[in-house]
Amino acid sequence: MRESPFLIYQSFFRTKSCLSVSLTRYAWTQLRYWTFAYFINYKFEILSSPSAIFLDVVAITALIIYVTRVALGYKQTWDRYQLLVNKTLYEKTLASGFGSVHFLLDASEQQQYKEAILAYAILLKDTNGQFLLQVTCHRNVGDDCERFLYDVFKVKVEMPVEEAMNTLVRLGLVTETPIGGRRTRLQVVPCEKAHEILKERWNSLLC
CATH class of the missing domain: 1.10.10.10 (Winged helix-like DNA-binding domain superfamily/Winged helix DNA-binding domain)
Structure with missing residues (x-):
């Protein structure tokens, strides 16, 4: 069964966290090898299992939707923060001596x-x-x-x-x-x- 690159990355970073060491040149080389091997394996699986394409499209679409929702949520939070700051500055201006x-x-x-x-x-x-x-x-x-x-x-x-x-x-x-x-x-x-x-x-x- 083909493993997704996300599982490979998760396994890699879990190993890194357990060992409590920073990424070395060897670790980056290993990561590139794993990624390269995954895409080669993925190319052959496309020819043997067309349904894998559909599953990957669904997964990528879900990922894009999730990232978009997160980005929009951050944007709305930022807009509310800016509105609060502007309102506070306006009230402070009115409360100043000249405004009064x-x-x-x-x-x-x-x-x-x-x-x-x-x-x-x-x-x-x-x-x-x-x-x-x-x-x-x-x-x-x-x-x-x-x-x-x-x-x-x-x-x-x-x-x-x-x-x-x-x-x-x-x-x-x-x-x-x-x-x-x-x-x-x-x-x-x-x-x-x-x-x-x-x-x-x-x-x-x-x-």
């Missing part, structure tokens, strides 16, 4: 402009299309904003309306005019004109 400051600045700016938009909408609603409103202080506008948030979202918040009003005045969307005493007249710019003002301001920043 940048995140806080972005969140603060977004909150500031959201408050300004809400205050502008409340002023438009309270003027009833006249675009003029007399108030004692900005706190009155803040109370209306807080009441709106509670009525719509059922959430009680304390809105710092002073910064929102300063933003609207700075952008030219609201005009303040003292009318004596502690009262102030607020003139709200209509939506169409507010759109033109913001568009011109944006274009001026790009120029």
Whole structure:
């Protein structure tokens, strides 16, 4: 019965392990002789037993499939490792001082402009299309904003309306005019004109 080269190699390396010696020139020569003898024997067996070809093809195909699966498994493990490393580096970047400051600045700016938009909408609603409103202080506008948030979202918040009003005045969307005493007249710019003002301001920043 013909022995496969894998059994020959296994027997050779088992002998090497038992003797606890490294491969010498003589051992390599013996291995080459065994391999050469195997292929000569294999050539004659092909002529006498065609079924041996089929068995060898099946064995080689199974070996290729096994090696492919092992290689793909290593590749998937490597990809998962790279993804984990990239995610860790990204989180460390966000957790750094600069990343934290940048995140806080972005969140603060977004909150500031959201408050300004809400205050502008409340002023438009309270003027009833006249675009003029007399108030004692900005706190009155803040109370209306807080009441709106509670009525719509059922959430009680304390809105710092002073910064929102300063933003609207700075952008030219609201005009303040003292009318004596502690009262102030607020003139709200209509939506169409507010759109033109913001568009011109944006274009001026790009120029």
